[in-house]
Amino acid sequence: MSRIRGSDTKPEMCVRRLVWKMGFRYRLYRRDLPGTPDLVFPSRQKVIFVHGCYWHRHRCVYGRPIPKTRTEFWQAKFDANVKRDRRVVRQLRRAGWDVLIVWECWVKKWTPDRIESRISQFLQER
Secondary structure (H helix, E strand, O other), rough: OOOOOOOHHHHHHHHHHHHHHHOOOOOOOOOOOOOOOOOEHHHOOOOEEEEEHHHHHHOOOOOOOOOOHHHHHHHHHHHHHHHHHHHHHHEEEEEEEEEEEHHHHHHHHHHHHHHHHHHHHHHHOO
16 A cells, blocks of 8 residues: 555656646646645636546446455545545535546546546536
8 A cells, every 4th residue: 555656657657748748737736625636727726536447446447446455444445435435526526626636547548639638628628
């Protein structure tokens, strides 16, 4: 567990490079916001989280496996992660922030143009 990175992961770095290349400027990990979002766009009141499918239990192939040992512990941990994620998104939306979650599988399987289109659409909508 200690080797699992919480920030500067490969998917996150790919998204950050892409957003920077698109010309959008952002702040990283604003601790004063619930959940410490990965990318924060204060002038637009928007945040982006880059979630790993396994840890945040996405419905894709990468988010399905459960360890074979200590299954109850891991299931409880995953359930707590999902519950926390929902709570954080709800808190941010109530505070007036728009939230986009970019999943690890998007970065792995989608073309950069498709990811760019999705992020651009999110950042430019009112």
